[in-house]
Amino acid sequence: MDNRELYPIGDAARRSGLSVSAVRFYADAGIVEPAHLSGAGHRLYDVDTIARLELVRTLRELDTDLDEIRRLLEGGTTLHDLLTTHLEIVERQERTLRARRAVLRTLIRQGGTTAQADLMHKLVSMTDEEREQTIDDFWNDVGEGLDVPDGFVDRLRAVRPVLPADPTAAQLEAWIELADLVRDPAFRDAVRTYLHGTYSTDMGRSIASAPSQDFIYGNGAALIEEVLAAHRAGESPRSPRVQKAVTRFMEAAAALSDTPLTPELRDRMAEGYRRIPEIERQIAEEDAASEDPVYDDTHGRYLSLVAVVNGTAPEEETLPYAWIAEAMRAPADGV
Structure with a gap:
């Protein structure tokens, strides 16, 4: 030209x-x-x-x-300033459309009514403060009069959804379902009943105690992850590295009850790990036949939805219980 x-x-x-x-x-x-x-x-x-x-x-x-x-x-x-402004507008529009899509998908899946559509729109339009208050109201109600060790409900409350500034459609859909659930009195009652039945027993109170919770989600989790990392690397359960890591884990677990880690205790713990798949099957069968609230429908559902909202849902991993049991088994010459 x-x-x-x-x-x-x-x-x-x-x-x-x-x-x-x-x-x-x-x-x-x-x-x-x-x-x-x-x-x-x-x-x-x-x-x-x-x-x-x-x-x-x-x-x-x-x-x-x-x-x-x-x-x-x-x-x-300038062209740069103009384009920057319009990018911000487009991104806001994108977030709005994503929220609408999440509402529509949920309504279609649930066969929702006009009232539900209005509710879901309000749920995705909540401010951070309103979402926080919704979760606090849920745990305040669930925890009221719950016969569990001191501080346990506060630990449960700490696991809460944090919707990012730019959520995906899956995160929005999970938040809609979670917010709808935690506002439902029937779901609150079911969670309270499950937690009471699980953690008000002697064994349950022991698991819910502060030392046990600190071990499960703190030092113990880090130690067992070290053991699993060795398994992923293809190491033998009897290798020096695995034996050192699994012994530290078992010593820490035994210390919760002030029990020394003897060869006999190692073998009992190993047998317990070996039987976990069988125990899990029994629990699943009992849950399927139970008329009482169960984990997957109550606290487990809450946790799984929170993980999706937070983008922390773990990849499915089949734990090598037999390998861990072999690693835990006491050496022939003792500890």
């Missing part, structure tokens, strides 16, 4: 990707005026004005307001 050549309005329209009427409109609106008027009054455009028309077309496709385009072309703003 010759920088000095002038082009009639039809050529300018074709080269800029606009219609003739659009080029004429932008000229009349003072957005992009022609470079020259012929003696017969025909509008003529040079390379610079055609380039400006191309920019206007692009910005209009991005829904940029004409006044903003005029300010840009007149030097009242």
